[in-house]
Amino acid sequence: MKKILSISLVLLTCSCLAQNIIEETSIKISLEYLASDELEGRSTGSQGIEKAAVFIENVFRKNHIKPFFETYRDTFKIKDITGYNVVGYIEGNDPELKNEFVILGAHYDHIGTAKEVNGDSIANGANDDASGTVAVLEWAKYFSESKNNKRSILFTLYAAEEMGLKGSGHLAERLKTENLNVYAMINFEMIGVPRAEHETMAYLTGYKESNMAEKLNEYAGFEMIGFLPKAKEFNLFKRSDNYPFYEAFKIPAQAISTFDFTNFDYYHHVDDEADKMDFKHMTTFINKMIPALEGMINASTKDIKLNHE
Numbered sequence: 331m332k333k334i335l336s337i338s339l340v341l342l343t344c345s346c347l348a349q350n351i352i353e354e355t356s357i358k359i360s361l362e363y364l365a366s367d368e369l370e371g372r373s374t375g376s377q378g379i380e381k382a383a384v385f386i387e388n389v390f391r392k393n394h395i396k397p398f399f400e401t402y403r404d405t406f407k408i409k410d411i412t413g414y415n416v417v418g419y420i421e422g423n424d425p426e427l428k429n430e431f432v433i434l435g436a437h438y439d440h441i442g443t444a445k446e447v448n449g450d451s452i453a454n455g456a457n458d459d460a461s462g463t464v465a466v467l468e469w470a471k472y473f474s475e476s477k478n479n480k481r482s483i484l485f486t487l488y489a490a491e492e493m494g495l496k497g498s499g500h501l502a503e504r505l506k507t508e509n510l511n512v513y514a515m516i517n518f519e520m521i522g523v524p525r526a527e528h529e530t531m532a533y534l535t536g537y538k539e540s541n542m543a544e545k546l547n548e549y550a551g552f553e554m555i556g557f558l559p560k561a562k563e564f565n566l567f568k569r570s571d572n573y574p575f576y577e578a579f580k581i582p583a584q585a586i587s588t589f590d591f592t593n594f595d596y597y598h599h600v601d602d603e604a605d606k607m608d609f610k611h612m613t614t615f616i617n618k619m620i621p622a623l624e625g626m627i628n629a630s631t632k633d634i635k636l637n638h639e
Contacts, residue, residue, distance in 0.1 A: 351620065352468045354613040358604075360389075360464045361522075361612075364438070365456035365604045372455055373442030374490040374497070375411035382438050383414050386487050389467050390418040393474045398484055406490070406500040413439075413489040415497045420473050422627075424480035432627050433484045433515040433583075434469060435498065436462030437491030437571055441598055450600045457594055457602050461522030463487055465616050469623060480628045481513060488571050498571035502578040514542070514582045514626060514634050517572035520589035524611035530556030531615060532588045536567030540582040540636050549625025554618060560591050582634045588615065 363369075363385060370378035387402045389395075398419035406413050416438070422428030440455025454460075470485040490496035498517075505512065525531065530553055534543045537557040547553050560566075566585065567573065576583035588611070589597075596602040626634060 352472060352613065352616050354609050356471075357464055357468060357612050357616065358609050360385075360467060361456060361460050361607060361609075362604045364460040364463060365454040365602075367452050367454070369454075371442035371444075371453045372438065372440040372460075374408070374413045374439045374493060376442060378442075379414075379439055379489060383416050383489075386416045386438065386463070386467065390416075390470065390485070393471045395420060395470050395474050395485065404497075404501050404504060406497065408490060408493060408496055411490075413497055413500075415489060415501045416487045417501070418470055418485040420470070420479060420483045420485075422480050422482040423477060427480040427628075427630075428482050430481045430511050430513045430632075431484055432481050432513055432623075433486055433575060434466050434518070434623070435484075435486040435488060435515065435571055436466045436518045437488040437497065438463040439489045439492055439497070441492050444598055444600050447600050453598060453600055454603050456604045456607050457520045457522040457589060458597060459491070459519055460604075461520060461607065461612060462518035465518050465521055465612070465619075468616050469620070472620060478624065478628070483627060491571055495569075495571055495574055499574040502574035506578040512575070512579045512581055513632055515572055515575040515579075515584075516542075516623075517570050517583075517585040519570050519585045519587045520594070521587060521615055522607040522612055523589060523594045524608055525588055525590055525593060529590070530554060531618065532556070532586050533558035533561060533590065535561045535570065535572065535585040535587070536576075537561070537584075538637060539567065539576075539584065540634060542582050542584055542634050545634050546622040546626065550618060550622040554622065555586060558590055561587075580636070582636055 395418040404415040444453040488497035570585040
C-alpha cells in the first residue's frame with residue numbers, strides 16, 4: 331500500500347510540475363525587453379525591429395532550435411523596406427508524422443509611434459504582439475527540451491503584420507511553393523491580459539471554420555478555448571497572421587487571443603507597455619496550452635479538420 335501511495339504521489343507531483351513548466355520570470359524578462367523603449371515600437375524596417383529579430387534568433391540558437399531555411403530569416407521587400415520573418419524548426423521524432431508540420435506563430439512587429447501622451451510617443455506593443463511572440467518562444471524552448479513532438483514544428487515570428495499581414499503572407503506563399511505538408515496553424519495574438527473569470531480563458535477566431543476549439547479543449551482537458559461574438563462581428567479571422575496560411579494551404583489556420591475588447595484599453599496606444607501585462611495570467615495560459623499543443627502535434631491522425639471539407 332505504501333508503495334502504491336508513493337507511486338501515486340510521484341505521478342501527482344510530475345503532473346503538477348508539467349502544469350507549470352514555463353516560469354513567469356522567463357516570460358517577464360523577454361516581454362520587458364521586446365516592449366522596451368530601446369526597441370522604439372518595432373516598426374518593420376527600423377533599427378528597433380532589427381534588435382527584436384536578433385533577440386529571437388538568439389533564443390533559437392541558445393536552445394538548439396534550427397533555422398528552417400539557410401538562416402533564421404525569411405526576407406521580403408515592401409517597396410524600399412526590407413522585412414524579416416524569423417523561423418525556427420524542430421523536426422518531429424516520428425518516422426512518418428515528421429513529414430507533417432504544425433505552425434505556431436505571432437507577429438513581432440508593431441507600429442513604432444503613436445499619439446503622444448505625457449511626452450511619450452513610442453508604441454511599445456507589449457500586448458500587441460510581444461505577448462504572443464513570447465508565448466511562441468517559450469513553446470519553442472519547451473519542445474526543444476522535451477523532444478516529444480511527433481510532427482515537425484515551425485515557430486514563426488512575423489514582421490509587417492501592421493502593414494497588412496505582409497510578412498505572414500510572404501512566408502505562407504514561400505512554404506506553399508516548397509509544397510510543405512502543413513497540418514494546422516495557430517497564430518497567437520494579444521494574450522497578455524486575462525478575460526473575466528466567468529469566460530473561457532481564450533477564444534478562437536473563425537470558430538466555426540473548423541473543429542479546432544473542440545479538439546484543443548479535449549487535449550487540454552477542460553474548456554479553455556471559446557467563441558467570441560465580436561471576433562465574428564469584426565471578422566478577426568481574416569485580420570491576423572493565420573489568414574494567409576488558410577488562404578495558401580486551405581487548412582485549419584486560426585488565431586487564439588485573450589484580448590476581448592473589454593479588458594484592454596491601449597490598442598495601438600503608447601500605454602501598451604509591459605507594466606500593463608498580467609504575467610501571472612500569461613504564465614498560466616502558456617502552460618495550460620502545452621497539453622493542447624502536444625495533443626495536436628502528437629495525434630496519430632489529423633483530428634483537426636475544416637468544417638466544410
